[in-house]
Amino acid sequence: MVKMNRFIQFNDETVDAKTLLLYERLGRALSDTSFLALTERKLLEFQPKEGIISMSVFWRHRTEEVMHAGRLTDIYLLSMGYWKQFDIKRWILFTKKFSLHPLRKFTCELLLMLEEFRLTDAIIKSRPGTASAFDVRKDAYVSYYKNALPSNMQKSFLADALFSQLFIYLHEGMFSDSTIDWGPVNMDLIQSVLQSAYDSKSTEENIYIAERITGIIDGTIKKDLVHQYYSVGDSFTDENTTFHYHRGMADAEKGETEQKETIEEVFRSWHRENESESGVHLQYELEHGRSGKSDGSDAAPGNEEAEIEETGLGQSEGNDSNRWKDEDSESTQKRDGKLKAGKVFGKEHTNVIYAEQRVEITNEYDNRQKISTWREEQKPFVRSIVEEMKKRIELKEDSRRERLSKGRLSTKLTTMIIDERPKPFYRKNSPSIHLDAVFGLLVDGSASMIDKLDETKRAVLLFHDVLRELGIIHEISSYYEDAYNASKEVQPNGFDLMHTFTDRAKDSGLAIASFEANEDNRDGFAIRWMAKRLAARQERHKFLLLFSDGEPSAFGYDQNGILDTAEAVMETEKTGISVIHLFLSTDVPTDDQKDLFSMMFGNKTASSNSVENFTEQTLRILRKLLAIVIRHP
Incomplete structure (x- = not known):
């Protein structure tokens, strides 16, 4: 099964995609940053190049209330605290100063502990409503460090033990009980220095406290931290916080350097750079220019009398000057006859290029035989649903609105006597000309479909025949990724x-019978692609169906596929397009599989217990959707 972006690969827990999306949107709102993404890692982390913040797995396997409150505090600290109030410049200078110190890890993580304490207080003061969540956080972490303290002492991890004790002192006060014998460590002096943390107002002041405490224990404790407790500052170094902009860059002179002061500035700088550099091209470092003078010292002089010896033709299809005028405003760009996804189809698909092509008809004779056999077997089902829908339409047409103040006079005139304000008139409803609906069907074209290809084709053919008989416009496409040629770029x-939609009532049975399985599947991208096509339609009811046999899996997508697919479904539903999922399985789906698809598709997901039930489930879904269309014309 596909997992989220984990810190260890053997963690077999799946992500609650919708909950994670809600947390992500909270982080974006608090930081006022639309591009921010959220993941879950071992410790709180920032990944500026990718635009990602990470909450901690520390809160897993606790009660719902504690887990929710703890995750909220992670997001508060990441998007409100560290985001604007952590001094990157001083952090980098501090880490350089202690880079060779024997207690380097202890000192750096002590500073981050002090910063978290300061930022927690600042957040509570600015937003008092967060206090209850931070109380839960304090209780959980104090309990954790109290359990870790004797264990670390027993193992002679003195630096870890002292780190645990300092955390307890910070949150429970300097007079909290401690049964630990610290021997030569001057704990009284350390406590007196640590008390300054209650009045600290900046990163600089906490640096002073951390340096003094390290100075007190220097020589007494010789071994550095064994465990890691904080990783917030790991991503910030001179290399990714100092940007060298050369001539041609906006608001910067050639060779001028600028070091960012806050995490927010670092993230926004990386985002701007990735915006301009994203897509299918060579990857450059940030230290490069966009314009400059070329070296023409070895240029050959021109000769206007020279003859043309060779001509070349480009791949341009007309005047592209307008298309390249504003790259960000274009949803797709052509590349070698293919379309570039860009950012319109989601951040996970920036480097996707895709082609839209008709299915090539193959094995025409054999496929005609198959289609004939399948249609003969499915004829009763098609006839049944078509007749049922037509009867419903007729009933809808014959129904009338009664008890009106004007219209045709009813034969039931008792209302003239009984009612104080009689309304003996009625009107017939206008007959429906056609069903105001459009369908888009996506069929998973990954390699795992090979063992159930014929059964899938039968279900798709049934879908096609029913809609053709009812005159409903629809589109059917398989989707896949070329795994053999996929790369980071x-x-x-x-x-x-x-x-296609333009085919209308055309019989596309041969094309359906000719489609084949390929390699991987990128579900979120495919959903957004079909949703865009449906959005351009004028019909009132729009349905997007997806037939798949597993979780999304593609290059660099297996870890984030679940979350991206869930986000794509939510985005599509908001536009008024209903997304329905059918899980095609040769076996009875497990509870884990059902839960996973519920995360991605909500309650609009169905599954078949065997391949023989594909057509039955397709028929059931169509019957429900068509009933909705007739009921709400």
């Missing part, structure tokens, strides 16, 4: 179109 994807 380029991820080729394809959509094999079996039937």
